[in-house]
Amino acid sequence: MYTDAMIAIAHKELADKLKSRWVIVIALGFAVFTVVIAYFGGATAGVTGFRRMDATIASLTSLVTYFIPILALTLGGGIIADERDRGTLDLFLSSPLSVGEFIAGKFWGLFFALTLSTLAGFGISGILLITKLGTGTLGSYILFIINSMVLGVIFLSISFLISVLFYERSRVIAVTVFVWLFFTILYDLGVIGLLVTTKGEISTGIVSMLLMLNPVDIYRTLNFLSIGEFSVVLGLASVEFPSYMRPVLLWGVSFLWIVLPLVLSYYLFKRRYVS
């Protein structure tokens, strides 16, 4: 259901991010980041210059896994607390606007801000890379951009849940940092720990399941499946995935990672603010 009120909220969120130059700064950051990695990525081996696209994607992936989640989490984490502190939350709630429209409006606005900056940043640098490297691996790069956008949207959705769960800005920040740390570092350490304690006897099916429980690992796996030999950079080369671990399944799980926190946010918001 797209109502004018929902579009108005989404428009305001996007306009705020455009006016504050958030979108352009992030897009520029992504673009510069990509070109630097593409050019200097092989510097440790004493080589500079544009490398193969696959190698660039592998390097970008390992950095994006840290960068995009924190960006998305901070983007949406304070969305409810801010409205509450400003006193505007009661204005929204007293308007002929449903909770669904309110949350959806906020989400779509930030969704467009985040995906636009990701698309613009990696898109502009992608054009430069294609002029240097040709269109041979364009498909992998496009998939990398899509996967990066999906990763961002997943963490944006999680940030909405954080925002609904915690009233105070300071708590929101603390939980945001913890969630980021958990999904980008701690979770994988846990999986590695499990593999070590079980001496690697744990089945690949279980490992795959565990990877699907972490959106960052889903992102890594999706990029791994598209770049093949350079996946060693992602630390996944030694993993033999079961045949069902295909992009369609991973995108399906990603979709659930987007939808479930949003649905939970909706119900918790209703319970907390309209009860």
Add this chain to the structure above:
Amino acid sequence: MIELKDVNKVYGNLKALDSVNLHIRKGEVLGLVGPNGAGKSTMLKIILGIAKPTSGTVLINGKVPSEKDWREFKASVGYMPERVAFYDNLTGMETLKLFARIKGTKIDRMINMVKRILSEDILKRKVGGYSKGMRQRLNLAQALLNDPDILILDEPTSGLDPVGSREFYHILKDIEERKEITVILSSHILAELEDKTDRIAIIKNGSIKAAGSLKELYRRLKLPLKLQITIKDKDEVLEGMLRGLGVSDIGYRNGYLIASVPSENKLRVLSAMLQEKERFQDITIKEPNLEEVFFGVH
């Protein structure tokens, strides 16, 4: 029109509202009076459908509203919360356009009213540069965007200087003259509600202690009238006579003899005073004000 029946609201261990029964009639101006933390804002939120009662019922036009009814009701309500900072990065006009869209209306409908509240020059400025008073005016303007039938004002003049406060009530009066509007006005500034409301509901510790017109309330509470006699010097004879007529709390201030008269003794005191008119220059009997009524309620 709006009826609260045995409404209770509990937050954790705190009972914010305790068996509230209140009937708000169409077209009336109801003053909701109470100290900070008495439950005024909670009650307004329940009337608005933002908060739900822990127990009890809210009836809108005689029925328990469905989700759809609440939406329709909210479309007819203008709500001015106690404190709204709005968005510093938007201009006043952009803010109003945003809330007009959220309320499903267009600002053009109420542009003349809006420009009366905030000048065009102020509307073009970013809200970040607004004073507290300007933000409060913007708050009132947003409440009026949908040309509401019901106006809910939570401490509307807090932060306004006396001029702003007076202007606010002028605007409110204009709105009341233009159309039949129901107003629920919450405040702890008792003096300003006195002559602006049809009825007063006094809320303390989450429950309505008394409701009615000011006259009904002081009669019900049996509060004495205030006697003020303009007098040259202290007059013990007059004092003695007044005491004999049931007058109490006799004192002198700024050339006046001030005392309390039970309302049932009013005529007896006046006729007795007329017999002694050479002893004083003028006499006034005043009804209790809202402050006295408020403190008379326990």
